[in-house]
Amino acid sequence: MDLTQNIQFGLLYLLTGIAMVVIDIATDIGFCLLEASGVCLVGFTTLGLIGVVIGSGLLAREYF
Incomplete structure (x- = not known):
């Protein structure tokens, strides 16, 4: 992969993860307040953080 492709993939993963x-946080605020548990924070937040990383x-x- 060349430089521009790596940058594009990096931004794609980063923005998708964010x-x-x-x-997930928005839906958890809605749904998990009913359950009052932190279990719902797993799912998308974990996948999103992996994407951000x-x-x-x-x-x-590419930059350093």
């Missing part, structure tokens, strides 16, 4: 975390890693590898 979006997943934000969506992968995206950050790809970008960092």
Whole structure:
């Protein structure tokens, strides 16, 4: 992969991960208040954080 492809993939993973975390937190506030448990925070937040880490890693590898 060339430089621009790595940057594009890095940004894609990063933005997708952030979006997943934000969506999950928003839905958890709605649904988990009924359950009053932290179990719901697993799911998308975990996947989103993995995406953020992968995206950050790809970008960092290109810039540093």
